[in-house]
Amino acid sequence: MITPKNNHEDGKRQAGMxxxxxxxxxxxxxxxxxxxxxxxxxxxxxxxDRTFSGVEVEIRGEDALSLDKGYTLAEKQSFSSITxxxxxxxxxxxxxxxxxxxxxxxxxxxxxxxxxxxPITVISPNxxxxxxxxxxxVVVFVDEFTQRNDLLSVxxxxxxxxxxxxxxxxxxxxxNPLSVTVSGAKSVLDKVAGAYVNFNLDGYEISESISGYxxxxxxxxxxxxxxxxxxxxxxSTAYVSVSVKKQKVIPVRVAFVGGVYxxxxxxxxxxxxxxxxxxxxEALAAINELVLEIDETEVDGxxxxxxxxxxxxxxxxxxxxxxxKISVTVKMPxxxxxxxxxxxxxxxxxxxxxxxxxxxxxxxxxxxxxxxDAFENxxxxxxxxxxxxxxxxxEEDGSYTAEAEIDFGGDxxxxxxxxxxxxVKFSVxxxxxxxxxxxxxxxxxxxxxxxxPNEVMDNENL
Numbered sequence: 001m002i003t004p005k006n007n008h009e010d011g012k013r014q015a016g017m018x019x020x021x022x023x024x025x026x027x028x029x030x031x032x033x034x035x036x037x038x039x040x041x042x043x044x045x046x047x048x049d050r051t052f053s054g055v056e057v058e059i060r061g062e063d064a065l066s067l068d069k070g071y072t073l074a075e076k077q078s079f080s081s082i083t084x085x086x087x088x089x090x091x092x093x094x095x096x097x098x099x100x101x102x103x104x105x106x107x108x109x110x111x112x113x114x115x116x117x118x119p120i121t122v123i124s125p126n127x128x129x130x131x132x133x134x135x136x137x138v139v140v141f142v143d144e145f146t147q148r149n150d151l152l153s154v155x156x157x158x159x160x161x162x163x164x165x166x167x168x169x170x171x172x173x174x175x176n177p178l179s180v181t182v183s184g185a186k187s188v189l190d191k192v193a194g195a196y197v198n199f200n201l202d203g204y205e206i207s208e209s210i211s212g213y214x215x216x217x218x219x220x221x222x223x224x225x226x227x228x229x230x231x232x233x234x235x236s237t238a239y240v241s242v243s244v245k246k247q248k249v250i251p252v253r254v255a256f257v258g259g260v261y262x263x264x265x266x267x268x269x270x271x272x273x274x275x276x277x278x279x280x281x282e283a284l285a286a287i288n289e290l291v292l293e294i295d296e297t298e299v300d301g302x303x304x305x306x307x308x309x310x311x312x313x314x315x316x317x318x319x320x321x322x323x324x325k326i327s328v329t330v331k332m333p334x335x336x337x338x339x340x341x342x343x344x345x346x347x348x349x350x351x352x353x354x355x356x357x358x359x360x361x362x363x364x365x366x367x368x369x370x371x372x373d374a375f376e377n378x379x380x381x382x383x384x385x386x387x388x389x390x391x392x393x394x395e396e397d398g399s400y401t402a403e404a405e406i407d408f409g410g411d412x413x414x415x416x417x418x419x420x421x422x423x424v425k426f427s428v429x430x431x432x433x434x435x436x437x438x439x440x441x442x443x444x445x446x447x448x449x450x451x452x453p454n455e456v457m458d459n460e461n462l
Contacts, residue, residue, distance in 0.1 A: 048090045049131060052098040053083040057120060057138060061108030071142040073107055074185060074230045083134040084122055092127060100125050105138055113143040113187045141230060147183035150195040152216065154240055157200045165207035168281070171245045173199065175238040180216060184231030192231070193221040197238040208281040211241040247278045247320060252290045254328055258297035260416040266296060269329040275309055276320045283316035292328055297369075297416050302331040336372040337418070340380040341365050347404070347424060351389040355431030358389075364424055366406055370415030382409025387424055399427050 057079040065071050082103050086093065102123040109118055117137040122130045154173035175197050182189060199214035216238055218226040252275060254268050275290055292307050305328045309319040342364045349358040364385050368375075385404035392400040404422040408415065 046090075047087050048093060049085055049087050050093040050096075051083060051085050052096070052101060054081045054098045055084055055101045055103045055122070055133075056081050057103045057105060059105050059107055059140075061106040064108035065110060065142060068108065069110070069142075070144055071110060071113060072145050074141040074143065074145075076229060077141060079105070079138055080135075082120065082122075084124075085131040085133075086124060086128050087131050088128040092125075096125065096128070101130075103133070105140065107140055107142060110140065110142045113185070115139050115141050141185070143185035143187050143230070145184060146186050146189065147181055148189065149179050150182055150192070151179045152177065152238055153194055153196050154214070154242075155196050155198050156240075156242060157198055157202075161203055162201040163205045165205070165246075167246045167248075168206060168208075168244050169246075171243040173240055173242045175214075175240050177235060177238060180238075181234040182218065182231060183234075184228070188226070188228045188231050191220050192218045192226055194219060195233065197240055199240040199242065201242075206244060209241065209243045211239065213237045214240045243280065245278045245318075246281050246284055247276060248284045248287075249274050249276050250287060250289050252292065252326060254292050254294060256296040257293045258295045258416065260414065261296045266333070267331040269331075271327040272321070272323070275326070277313060277317050278320045279317040283314070287314060287317055290326075292326065294328065294330060296330070296332070297418070299330050299332050302329065304329050333371060335369050336375060338368045338370075338375060338378075338380075339365060340368065340383060342383050342385050342406075346384040347387065347426075348384065349387045349389050349402070349426060349428075352428070353389075357429045358426050359429065360424060360426045362425070364404060364422060366422060367418040368415055369418050370412070374412055374414045378412055378415065379409065383407065384409065385422070385424060387426065389428075395425070399425055401425050 059073065059079070062073055065073065084101060084103075086096070086101070104121045104123060105118050106121070107118065110116055116139070118140055119137055120133065120135060122133055124130050152175045154175050156170065156173050180195050182192060182195060195216060196219055197214040197216050199212065201210075204210060214237060216233055216235055218231065218233065220226055252270055252272055254263055254270060256263055256266065270292075277284070277287070277290075290309070290312055292305075292312065294305055307326050307328065309321060309324060309326060313319060344360040344363050347360045347364060352358060366383075366385075384407045386407060387402035387404055389400075389402070392402045395401060401423050404424050406417050406422065
């Protein structure tokens with residue numbers, strides 16, 4: 001038999017169950033929220049570590065360094081970034097980058113010139129602690145920076161692989177530029193003893209002067225090269241000219257320049273037959289003998305002439321003989337001295353302007369010298385004196401004076417004029433002028449242009 005359900009009891013039962021479920025759900029929710037809150041509080045209150053790399057090093061205090069100590073931070077210094085480990089809440093650390101940290105070096109703390117270690121102070125955001133850093137110090141260079149001018153000294157490095165021609169030796173080496181400007185740290189500059197340009201001769205066959213470029217170096221007092229990043233040189237290379245000299249033995253030759261005798265006709269004695277000279281190969285190539293010139297027409301009997309070897313040599317050639325002078329003894333043959341008079345009719349003027357005439361008022365006395373037998377056929381009546389109108393001196397009285405050239409009127413070897421300076425005085429007469437024709441053209445003042453004979457020659461020694 002089926003018993004019908006009691007609907008009233010079922011309703012009570014269902015209502016009780018609904019309240020219990022709700023209560024359980026509420027409790028679970030509350031418990032979950034509490035657990036989540038407890039978890040969150042525990043998670044963010046715990047401090048965590050995080051590594052930040054690439055934190056740039058920042059230099060500060062340069063103005064104070066210069067003001068207090070007179071130092072300057074050297075240029076071209078590079079400082080590596082550092083890596084740090086920071087501690088803080090995870091949520092805060094997650095929001096940071098390496099750019100939020102400052103690695104600061106205060107150069108005003110430097111106490112001396114030169115390289116020195118200075119501390120790196122890391123500045124972090126509030127609430128963040130720096131646990132460690134990859135570098136706690138950095139090396140910085142500070143100093144007074146100045147400059148100076150140093151003359152260049154040329155160092156010729158002969159090396160092993162070069163050939164020097166026979167008789168060739170080094171003389172000097174000159175650089176271009178002659179000096180350089182050295183700039184940089186004073187403590188380093190104080191160690192520089194000088195600037196040098198090194199010129200290497202490896203591979204050269206040296207027979208004449210050579211030139212080329214060489215590297216400029218700075219060296220200390222011991223000759224050690226100074227290579228420091230905190231000093232600079234105005235030039236890195238210099239052009240070097242290396243001069244060499246060569247010795248040469250040349251003969252001595254006496255030459256007569258009077259135009260009368262040949263050297264073979266006169267007895268001469270020379271104290272040295274050769275001389276040793278030196279100079280550049282180019283200068284020596286232009287000299288093959290030492291010529292000593294003597295005017296034989298000025299020699300009377302036997303006469304000794306002294307010549308300075310140095311003065312007789314061309315520029316750039318040096319006497320290396322060990323003696324400074326050469327003496328030459330000239331012994332003329334037995335000569336006869338004759339005086340003759342050239343009549344004024346035998347005195348002529350050449351190069352006169354057309355139509356002009358001259359007048360010589362006095363005879364001319366000349367003295368001739370020569371071997372006695374040379375005068376046997378000499379006819380003094382044929383002698384003449386020639387004056388050159390192009391080479392006259394105008395005297396105050398309007399007359400002219402010119403040096404006479406003596407013409408013997410024939411060929412008489414060995415005879416010559418004792419003195420070559422015979423001056424003759426003469427006058428010049430202009431051609432007669434035709435009568436003035438009033439119909440001829442005249443200048444603006446009505447004066448006809450004519451030639452003034454006094455103005456034909458109005459300059460001395462033309």
